[in-house]
Amino acid sequence: MTAGTYLRSIKRSLTAAALLMLGGCASGATVQGMTVTPTQLPGEVIPTEFQETIGIGAVTGGEDTNPLWTSEVGNEEFKQALRNSLEVQDLYSGADDSRYLLDAHLLNLDQPLVGFDATVTSSVKYRITERAAKRTVLEELVVSAYTAKMSDSWYGVERLKLANEGSIRDNIAEFIRRLSERLPRESAYGS
Secondary structure (H helix, E strand, C coil): CCHHHHHHHHHHHHHHHHHHHHHCCCCCCCHHHHCCCHHHCCCCCCCHHHCCCEEEEEEECCCCCCCCCCCCCCHHHHHHHHHHHHHHCCCECCCCCCCEEEEEEEEEEECCCCCCCEEEEEEEEEEEEECCCCEEEEEEEEEEEEEECCCCCCCHHHHHHHHHHHHHHHHHHHHHHHHHHHHHHHHHCCC
């Protein structure tokens, strides 16, 4: 190794260490941060015949967080947040033969590179299938944005995590709103 190569290697290592100390390590979006609370959906009324009828199928498109890079939304965390959110609305069924199966695919998580405020926009395609008939009864693309402000956290990596969580939480909440409006009409033509 030449002296120049050695010095460049040391400079890179010191720069990476300084960035880590300034920004901290990235952590992924949490289940709790992405879960819809009852206060986020006041007044949403789910018809009784759809309560405890939805199981969770495939949840895809997420990405595990690399602590040295940026916060992401993992598939397992997204799946658990979706389940918890459906439970809050009495929609979730843990039965293997639930009437409906919900699949969710995270198509895009648009994140800022830098900034004082971090706005993340999530695009998720949801599909509900009636298990017995093996037919799609509802398919929705939901796009939602959430901004975490400098006052929410001084650390950029934490602000990005909060924006990820808020965007997914708002996305799930909007899906449940649409579900409460559209599933009964859609099912009236079915079984």
